[in-house]
Amino acid sequence: MDGQTVSATFPSAAESVADARRFVRTVLTDWGMPAAVDDAVLATSELATNAVTYAGTSFEVCCARQGDEVRIEVRDLHPTRAPEMPGINATSGRGLPSIARLATAWGVTYDRRTKGIWFRIPAGGGQDLPVPRLKDAGRSRRRAAPKPAETDPAAPATALTIAGDRLLRSPAAREALEDAAASAREALKADAAAVLLTERDGTLVVGAATGLPLDAPAGAPSVVDLGPEARAGRAWITADAADPLAAALHARSLAAAPLDAEGRLTGFLVATAAVPDRFSDADGVRLGRLAGELSLALEKARIGELERSWRGWLSFVAEASDLLAGTLDQERTMALVAQLVVPRLATWCAIYSAGDGDPGRLAYVWHADENRADALRDLLTRAGTVPEPEAPGPWNALADAPDAVRAAARETADDVAHAFPLIARGRRIGSLVIGRPPGDRFPRSAIELAEELSRRAALAVDNARLYSEQTTMSSALQRSLLPPGIPDIPGLEVAVVYEPAGEGHEVGGDFYDVFPSGDQPAVPARWRFAIGDVCGTGPEAAAVTGLARHALRILAAEDMTVPDVLTRLNRLILGEGERARLLTLLHGEITPRPRRDGVSITLTSAGHPPPLVLDPDGNVHEAAGPQPLLGVFDGVDFHTDAVELRSGQVLLCVTDGVTERRSGARLLGDGQGLERLLAGCTGLSAGAVAARIQRAVRDFGPEPSNDDVALIVLRAS
Template sequence: MTLAAFSQPPVRSASVCHSESDRTATSSDVLGRTVDTTRVSSTAFDGTPHAPAHARRFVRQVLGEWRLDHLAEDAVLLTSELVTNAVVHAGTGIELTCRLDVDADPAKLEIEVDDHHPARTLPEAGPVPGSTRTSGRGLALAGMLADAWGVTYTRTAKRVWVRLELADGYDAPEPAGAAPIETLHVGVIVADRDGLVQSWNAEAETLLGWRADQAIGRRLEKLVAWRGHGPYTMSLADTLCLGRWRGEAHMRHRDGGVVPVYVSHLRDRVRRCSVWLVVALDHGHVLAPPPRREAGRRIKDLLGQDLPFAELLDTIARIVQISCGGDAAYVLLAADGGDAFGVAAGAGATPGLVGVLAPGIFGRDRTAPAIVADLPAVDAELARRLRARSLACAPLLAGGEPAGYVVVTATSPDRFDEELVASLQHIAAQVAVPVQRERLAERDRAHRGRLSFLAEAGELLAGVHDEEVIAALAAQLVVPKIATWAAVYLTDLTGMTRLAHVWHSEERHNAELRKALPAVPRTPLDEVSWPVGPETVVSFPLVTQGRSHGALVIGRVEPTLPLELADLLSDLCRLVSLNLHTAMLYARQATTSRVLQRSLLPLRVAPMPGLESAVVYEPAEEGADVGGDFYDLFTVADHWCFALGDVCGSGPEAAAVTGLARHAVRLLAKEHYTVADIFDRLNHALLEEGEEGRFLSLLCGELTPLPQGGALCTIASAGHPPPLLLRPDGKVEAMATPQLLLGIESGARFYVETFELAPEEVLLCVTDGVTERRDGERLLDDGDGLAVLLSGCTGLSAHAVAERVRHAVETFADEPSQDDVALLVIKAAAVLRPVMT
């Protein structure tokens, strides 16, 4: 194309502006001829919210007139941002100028926006680090899209300009095989706003066979065999409403045939008519725009930068929102394992997290863009969640199927048209491949990160059976990695929900956060209106096996939550729910077990006038109240009875035998059975249980007060460590002979032994958890170690003796004891008082 091609008189722009001027600067070439080197077209708008839309149309039309369609997407994007900034930050009238200089090296296109508030400066070029606000980011985007940009201030105005450099070689080459130029006929057809033909030149008659008197007055649609054009299939009526359009079409010949043609359509809004330039398809290159630079190159360059995936999506959303002039824009990505799409990024007046959107407008079977003029009438729920009245979307096609959508919304109905959808689809086509590529890479990274995060969470929650601790851990797992703050609500078995734990990234705000959140919600958690603050609040239910355990509520500064994070939080909530469910079952079982276990031990040790007693009882199993050892001390008539036993084994099975033995001893003693008879009856009872290997060692005795003080002790030992008697002089003696264990032989016979427990003497009865306390190969009772220990307790009270023995058992080895420990200490007073019955 020569420079002269740019010197054609410009067609005036649309009448939506208040004033408009076209200017052409000239210079002389070496032959002295005057040629146009600069083209200028300008317009003015009021500083209203409609200005960006008018500006986009103006720039697109001017660039079409200047045959610079290849710059349209970038130029419209930049114009929209500059005008929007001027409207928001200045609020005055705006002048928009497009200037083309083809004589520069390289040729350049400049777009200038003037406002009349020079005191208002533009925001910084680029966001503050760590900030998520969307205002002020346009100039950073302009800096990436434009080759240069700047700001010029005068006393009365402020001008912001951007420059796009034109690539070389815009001369349109004549296509190979094109028809000879001698056969070129350019038909000129003018139709009024109703589509009636008003003008028909001789070239149109030569091309189509209709004479002017036959064509004028006919409807243009009767002369056109309209089959749509491009991927959007607009109707002929819609096409006639466009400001400009070029493309292939078919027109009806006078002889009844159909002629393939190339049409350049221009809508003259001043004269309210449409002008068609028509040539045979073989000569289409005459009217076609020059070979285009790859559309969206600058967008591709922008997306080709090594951006984090979240920033890439935010950038795309910003581009969509700016270029389409919507109130909000979104990038949707397909949710894993379903046909739904979720919001991955948003820009503009986004309403916050809108989550996964149900199939409908967005579906895997939709491969073409769509416009919804009145969204509430089509999908009321979607309109509520997006807070929108109109919507336009285009799919991100990957392998022929939509991997996501770019979406633009507006709060007013019927906001978008087919021309805008074409731009939206153009953007979608440019970003689909990089988005899908980065999505797969991000999904792989997110999967590894998710596994690591969940493994850490599982390790922290493992073995925790306290609901309060689980709630605290859940909140601290997501703060500050995922959220600014988190709160955990717990629902008990009665259905009551309460605020259990809160955690803020800045701990000083914890108390304030707890006050701001409802302590006991009066509505279901999914219906709670959370306090409106700087963060976006979203709630995740804690549900397992159909039962609600509460909810995890988070607050984030970011307006949207990426799908990967939403999936991660859902997985975390399932893990927390399972642990809460386990904790609930554990607490219920522990309570039941504790009640049953406590029934196996004496509620209290019977008071023994004239005798001092002390008991130490420590089950080996963590959290258990009762093990395989047991004790009892009670009164019968005029004497006291005591028992100390050890069941073979541990755990619930041993505890069951413990209960049987203790209750049997007490019951038989109350029925005045002798100690020998008690052993005999209990031996038979254990054998009747039929469980092999469940043996019982038992030490049982009676204490009868003596008039001179002390007591007469009748005792028997069935395989139990013998009791030790401490004399006042420090001498220690074993006082019973071990006999056969209970539960081994049905014909076993048991006997008793008798001795006197004198005043100030101490009787120590222990289980093998004391005597066999192990430190490596050494036992506590090796070399009569227990007797030696007891001999040093002369003059101590029963409680002091018990504590000394307990301490010796505990400190005998570094490792805790692996066996139940039980010991009973009885010390005689000087004179025993008679038992009151």
């Protein structure tokens, strides 16, 4: 097999890059070199992109086996276009340095017609190597990745955990770094800008830069060398040339902002100037925004790298993400997290929740052996210590449980446990603890995957918490916008229906009310009713709904007529200015007739669907003519229509969530659909009419309604 060579030629086209990657992947897989595939494909992609972008000719990819290495060459037909290694101030063209870091060797060959760039990679894959430190600027040389440094007890503590990630190699990460450096330099009108990334030992390396001097001094600072702002994860401005970062970058002025990804310090975005006092606090805020955007981009790229590295776990991560995204119930989310961990990563899993001022409580426990779940829960509850990890690490509190509890838990009491913080939106919301039998240590892959899952779980749990809080607040606000009850009106049956659209997390725009009128509500002679629809939903619509409902009651108590109430309410809405919302409103007054012979109703329909009257013989007709809706024109003269509702007659008032209920291209109200529906309710009570209309609206279309539904049914007895 040694010396075997396979080659293929590709045209100069964007899709050829993907074809070249597939070719290399297939060849190396067939040769039994799966560990080398990713690095070889990445390097081939860089060279194929260069051939398409810069040479503009067809290119050949040649793979050759050479002992325990594979040699890959990409040859194009543009020999005069020599490749160039970018300096530290370059904002693009970093493909060749990437290959220099991936390959054991690489080079360029020419002949009279072609140019080829080749590289060699071990059959076991390349090494994970960082870019050069500041002292190596302008040179790309291969060196071993630094080992984690011993912790110095005297070193000041950092508020943010050091990222400890290898330098991201994905094109998306490199492009994000280069764009961020260029944007920072332009936005702050700086002489230079750079993205500095943290290594596992806390030292800083250049991820991307523009405008930096090539003779940057040796001795790149580490995070612990920086000031308290850096260690606390805050942006800072300095004109002190002795500042470690300023000194390393030959700067008299420096603005720096941390790259914070879910509580992990990934690095810094910095801008420098050769003159003192160049930057202001506003520049620091601007740089902080750019750093926030870059942090998100790097976090996405970092997760992508982790998922690429964990190819064997990719389906698990995808499954976990889909499942966690599929529920907004907090308890169910915690249960999903635990059942995803067990038994894939651990024998058991416990989730602790924490709130403001609350160190935490045990929220959920799951064991692979259900018979041990209760004993494990008791063991964790009586352990006496709630895990509060700032970073993933071993947790040994099971030994603190009382002897009797440990005896009841049997061998579970000696399990090995690992705790992970659940951090969402910059605050700790709890912790995740996983455990295995004492002889079954956690492999590094399980720890890393559990750490990744804990980040996703934290966000999912926090989303569920926020959704629950929002739903609770929306429900409370919605209840405050509806009447506490429906009064008894002599000679009249009253039934109401209200269904907000959505899933209860947003306040609806429809409302209704039935209440006594006049200055003596204790012994009312008249009642008022109203049903309205505010344009839109949410807090803005709720504000107009509250204004309208309370104004109707207050003005009715002043014995204002129905038209005068609408005129005053119209002015109130117009007075809200830009905050105002259009409002359709059906408002009427009910007066019982002598000897309980039905009721008299005067009403006004301001832009609202017309009310319908159902006679005992099944005939249906409109009870009021249309008038302008509220919140559009001032000086509108409203008038009332009169309805004498006799025994057995029904008055139906609805919002457009009923008439405009959709099924495909058809609406429920099309072709007098609501009239026919009401005609089928002859002889029913008010409650039965309301229930039948409600059911018909639900059953009309296959999809849930996207509009609020409200209706009032008045039936003379």
